[in-house]
Amino acid sequence: MLRILDRGVEFTIGAIAIALVVTAFGQVVARYGFSYSFPWVLEVDVMLMVWLTFLSGYVGVRRRAHMATDFVVASLPAAWRRRLAIVAWLLCALLVIIVGWSSGTVIDAMTGMYFVSIPVEQTVMYASLPVGMALMLVAIAAELVALLRERA
Numbered sequence: 001m002l003r004i005l006d007r008g009v010e011f012t013i014g015a016i017a018i019a020l021v022v023t024a025f026g027q028v029v030a031r032y033g034f035s036y037s038f039p040w041v042l043e044v045d046v047m048l049m050v051w052l053t054f055l056s057g058y059v060g061v062r063r064r065a066h067m068a069t070d071f072v073v074a075s076l077p078a079a080w081r082r083r084l085a086i087v088a089w090l091l092c093a094l095l096v097i098i099v100g101w102s103s104g105t106v107i108d109a110m111t112g113m114y115f116v117s118i119p120v121e122q123t124v125m126y127a128s129l130p131v132g133m134a135l136m137l138v139a140i141a142a143e144l145v146a147l148l149r150e151r152a
Contacts, residue, residue: 050126099133107129
């Protein structure tokens with residue numbers, strides 16, 4: 001089940017990255033080749049970049065591509081490393097839950113506010129917060145389940 005979610009998120013990230021390259025390149029060509037600037041590109045690119053960032057967080061957790069300083073933990077016995085990993089993942093889950101929950105306030109504050117050059121409410125951009133946090137929580141839960149199933 002998670003593999004299907006992984007593929008869907010990775011496909012979405014790829015599509016967003018392609019859209020960013022196309023719009024940014026088109027803007028450069030239009031500006032320097034034709035002395036014309038598309039007024040909507042900046043806002044669309046910012047929105048796409050925010051979505052790309054929060055979706056990439058899920059992929060980073062799933063691939064364990066996040067930063068870690070484990071020189072102290074690596075010297076501990078395996079049982080202690082496992083315990084500390086469980087505590088660390090629980091703390092990460094708590095942070096993700098807090099950010100996800102708090103994002104509702106941000107989205108509510110943006111209700112009725114539109115981008116300047118595109119007729120899209122800013123809540124579309126900020127919806128990336130709860131979506132990204134929910135996805136990261138799924139990835140963290142998968143890590144915790146795997147750790148809890150391991151033998152001590």
